[in-house]
């Protein structure tokens with residue numbers, strides 16, 4: 297059952313964050329340059345961290361910089377990032393990003409540092425192939441902004457925990473979570489929900505019997521979504 301008021305929802309998110317942090321430890325993530333973070337996030341779509349990291353390492357070894365990636369074009373890029381899967385689609389998106397950002401010189405997202413959160417999100421999502429989650433990752437992880445990305449784990453757990461309606465789209469979940477979660481908890485709760493979604497509250501057969509937050513979950517015993 298969804299909390300009846302925004303205040304109750306906020307308190308629930310605080311409790312979930314606290315209990316998961318007690319179990320998994322503090323949230324940490326290395327801070328990258330915003331353009332690096334954007335491209336890393338594009339690589340991470342629909343693949344494992346291991347495959348994403350392999351593609352990222354290949355990129356770092358094969359090119360001197362984003363300018364060179366742009367200049368050499370799609371075929372070599374596609375080969376370089378093949379381990380991340382969807383290599384054609386991802387290389388097209390990466391090149392589109394580099395084209396859009398490199399019109400006045402070396403591709404860069406440094407200008408985002410001077411924009412407020414909503415304008416930075418609008419700017420990033422105006423690039424074809426860059427969705428709300430990807431843009432939110434750049435703001436949250438690279439720029440340290442209080443924007444909570446909603447990936448597949450966060451989306452699933454937010455629905456199971458009654459933080460968003462069961463039929464909420466990822467975009468709707470983004471909107472709701474970024475209203476009800478306190479700004480200083482958005483990064484941590486994102487990381488904790490991903491940890492919990494990977495280890496316990498998996499998409500299929502979640503392990504409710506050993507779940508740290510079963511006491512506050514309305515879907516104990518759920519089998520799928």
Ligand code: SF4
Nearest residue numbers: 497502504507510513
């Ligand atoms: S009780 Fe089950 S469904 Fe609820 S959060 Fe825990 S693992 Fe997920």
